[in-house]
Amino acid sequence: MKIMKILILIKKILHGIKNEKIMEERYGLKAFLPIAKNYSFSHYDDFGNSRSYGFKRVHLGNDLMGSIGTPIIAVESGIVEHLGWNQYGGWRIGIRSFDGKRYYYYAHLRKNHPYAEGIEEGMTVKAGDVIGYLGMTGYSTKENVNNINVPHLHFGMQLIFDESQVDSPNEIWIDVYQIIEFLKQNRSEVYQSNNETKDYSRKYDFMEEGFEGRSLKSLFLGIFRTVP
Ligand SMILES: [Zn+2]
Numbered sequence: 001m002k003i004m005k006i007l008i009l010i011k012k013i014l015h016g017i018k019n020e021k022i023m024e025e026r027y028g029l030k031a032f033l034p035i036a037k038n039y040s041f042s043h044y045d046d047f048g049n050s051r052s053y054g055f056k057r058v059h060l061g062n063d064l065m066g067s068i069g070t071p072i073i074a075v076e077s078g079i080v081e082h083l084g085w086n087q088y089g090g091w092r093i094g095i096r097s098f099d100g101k102r103y104y105y106y107a108h109l110r111k112n113h114p115y116a117e118g119i120e121e122g123m124t125v126k127a128g129d130v131i132g133y134l135g136m137t138g139y140s141t142k143e144n145v146n147n148i149n150v151p152h153l154h155f156g157m158q159l160i161f162d163e164s165q166v167d168s169p170n171e172i173w174i175d176v177y178q179i180i181e182f183l184k185q186n187r188s189e190v191y192q193s194n195n196e197t198k199d200y201s202r203k204y205d206f207m208e209e210g211f212e213g214r215s216l217k218s219l220f221l222g223i224f225r226t227v228p
Contacts, residue, residue, distance in 0.1 A: 029186040030208070032073050032128045034064065034106065034155050036200070037187035041066035041153075047175035053139045054088060060173035061105065061156030062180055068110060068151045070134040071200040073188045074125045075104055075155075077208060083121045089154065090138025090145070093119070093131055100163075105156035110135030111146050117199040126208060128188040130200045155180070 035041045041064045049059040074095060081103070082094035089107030091114030096103050109115065110133040119131055139147035157179070159172045193201035 029183075030127055030206075031076050031183060031186065033180065033183040033187045034073050034075050034153060035066060035134075035187070036071040036073055036130065037189040039066060039070040041070070043177070043180060045175065045177040047177060061107075061154050062176045063152045063154055064134075064180070065150055065152045066134050068133075068135055070153075071116075071130045071190045072106055072109065072132045072134055072153055073190075073202075074127055074129045074131050075157075075183065076102065077127045077211065078102075078104070078125065080119065080121050080123050080125060080131075083115065083119065085143040086138075087141045088138060090140070090148070091115070091132070091135065092138075095125060095131070096160075101160050103158040103160060103166075105154070105158065106132060107154040107156070108135055108138045108148050108152060109133060111137050111144055113198070116201075117194060117197055124211070126205075126211060128202050128204075128206070130188075130190055130202060 043062055043064045046059055046063055047061065051057050051059050076095070076097050078095040078097045080093060081096045082092065084091070086092050086107070089105070091109035091111075092105065092107040093109070093115065094103060094105050113133055114135065114137065115132045116130040119125070125131055134151060134153050136146045136148040136151045137144065139145075155176060157174055157176045159174060160166060161172075165171055189203040190200040191203050193199055
């Protein structure tokens with residue numbers, strides 16, 4: 001989470017017709033809280049708690065309890081590495097940072113409408129983008145099933161020092177509780193951008209140096225993998 005000089009692009013939506021863009025130079029965080037601004041949530045440090053669905057294991061993330069449909073935000077920019085159903089995470093999305101060192105896992109997304117419009121595997125997303133919607137899917141081998149008791153986002157962060165750690169017993173998942181607390185100061189504001197599909201988009205964009213060329217470069221580095 002680097003604090004560095006960034007350019008903020010502010011898009012003003014005036015009555016949905018007139019667009020006025022104002023550029024502003026700012027210092028600030030480039031990482032965002034995974035819960036959109038103005039949506040409430042609660043959490044506690046539940047890293048390492050026991051979980052029993054499927055097999056006995058520990059909880060490798062932080063559960064953010066909120067309302068169904070809350071827009072979920074990309075914490076860091078990166079490439080969508082996994083998208084679709086996983087029996088543990090339900091509808092989930094996995095995003096790898098451009099340098100390949102961090103993998104973000106967002107799970108239990110909304111039944112029938114898990115992902116934001118246009119989200120596809122292999123695409124580039126920017127920190128602050130809407131990527132999906134909070135739900136309670138998962139704990140089922142059958143797709144699109146709500147088997148989680150309390151609606152929440154499961155947010156996980158994996159550190160990858162070497163590709164051999166991926167999909168192996170050497171995976172490193174960290175306790176993100178304090179990171180979530182820290183990110184509360186930087187939340188992405190959203191608005192309903194499509195009345196028909198009920199999709200949301202970010203209200204304020206920012207320019208990230210080298211962002212446009214990142215997607216292809218990362219594809220050529222061959223960072224794709226197969227499991228959660
Ligand atoms: Zn969880």
